[in-house]
Amino acid sequence: MTETSETPASKKAPSTMERLLDSDIFHAFLRSKVTIMAAAGTLILFLLAFLSPWIAPHDPFDLASLDVMNSYMPPAWIEGADPAFLLGTDDQGRDILSAIFYGMRISLIVGFCSVIFAALVGIGLGLIAGYMGGRIDALIMRVADVQLTFPAILIALLIDGAARGLFGSLDREVFSFWILIFSLSLSFWVQYARTVRGSTMVEKNKEYVQAARVIGIPSWIIMLRHILPNVTGPVMVIATINLALAIVTEATLSFLGVGMPITQPSLGTLISVGNDYLYSGEWWMAIFPGVALALLVLCVNLLGDWLRDALNPKLR
């Protein structure tokens, strides 16, 4: 009995993977060569970053393995280099290539965390604003309007400065990570809130929401269980584009000296350190992490652009 009922069901309802492979989005994906390259690039960079402890040729944080004799080595193709250090070494004798892998991991972790937090705050406030309407809506959206007049980097800088003033006495090494994520997510929540609010206002007048209200389901369950699943499409697009933006902003803050500390360097910190040696001829210390950062942002940006077009029904 169970067997017979299962077989036709599985034929009618293909698995998520099969549905994905047959979807419009996947076909659109196969048509664009640039997007395939961007996706491959993103995948490779993500793998390099998250598998860095296993694939990096050296451990840049293992102080015992560092040798000052190896410092200021040029990249392998320049005369006088040690082929063990493909992209050269920094002032401490750290391998630049390994430092880039580890740095990219920190950049990505900060980027993902701040995108997730920004999305949570933005979706929550957007749902409340759109569903409740009235004064709460006006208050939330005016705050969003005011914030939107300033560039995110400025807001992140201000929040970072204020947070340092408030938690200045605490351990910087631990807290700069959280301060960074806090200031980045507070700079980026507005876009989510505006989008979600707009879709929520459309959804809340539909029959299924009215029906749910009539049978007395509490508002917060209606928002989370009924409306939320129907407004998440655009959020994915914003999140992808914001990931690139968050990575750039994090790198900028770290470069300016208010982001990740030197003990846990992100790509921005690496560039900032390398920048001091640019004039004395050790150009590889700043340029290679910069190229890695640019590649990462370019790939994620291309993916985001494509996703935006692919999910936009007007462009189909």
Add this chain to the structure above:
Amino acid sequence: MLGFTIRRLLQAMIVMLVVALLSFTLFRFVGDPVNQMVGVDTSIADREALRERLGLNDPMPVQFWRFISNAVQLDFGTSYQFKQPVSDLFARRIPATLELSFMSAIFALAVGVPMGIYAGLNRESAISKLFLSLSLIGISLPTFFIGILLIFLFSVTLQWLPSFGRGDVVQIGSWWTTGLLTVSGLKALVLPSITLGLYQMTLIMRLIRAEMLEVIRTDYIKFARARGLPDRIVHFRHALKNTLVPVVTITGLQLGSIIAFATITETVFQWPGMGLMFLQAVQEVDIPIMAAYLMLTAFLFVAINFCVDILYFFIDPRLRVGR
């Protein structure tokens, strides 16, 4: 028109009030102002006297009101690290930032507009595609890394242009200094202006290209061509004019971002402007400078937004009727 202006003015004032409240909160509650101003060995009685003198024991609304009325008179208190009035510090650094922002806006327009027109008119040509790919790379490169690349190429390797500072400056009037009148000053401006303006340049280029593509397809352009008007007049007098509304908006709004992003460029090039000072204030938690910078940029943004809105009326005649 008058009603619209008044409404926009009111909105602008509300935004400024909110920002003032934020700056005030920052100033009053992040760290203790008294502790920042006195040394470690100051007695508690002296501290209390200073607190009383600064009016920090008054009710909050009174303090907020004093903060606003001081701010309107450009009095933002004394910097914790420099022990000088914040407004003096800013006045000395504003010319550098404004000159840099102005030059990069000019760079963005002078290069971005022709590139955009060309890419819009010759959609399929190889050069247009090159422009587009370059602009994508330009958007993906963070501002500070563009600066580093330019320094590496033109200052370190080729040694053509200086990589830091303003060069020689000339004093005009009592407080304005300019680098536009000396050779070294102009040379020092080149790299920072390109760094700062590159993002805006790509933005303007893409915008004009998109608008041009759209306008060129409309009927009135077809009719203009059918009348036998030469391409030059069709393109520049008829098509370009109608692409300018969004360009003015974006350029106007981007002017604010240019001033904000000057913080990064100024740090890369050690440009002695207010962005560099703001960054040092963030690092040193010098709250009066941060609060003043917040108010100042907010004012600039609000003023620019306001002007852009008013400009609409003069550029787009459709807005003048029926409002």
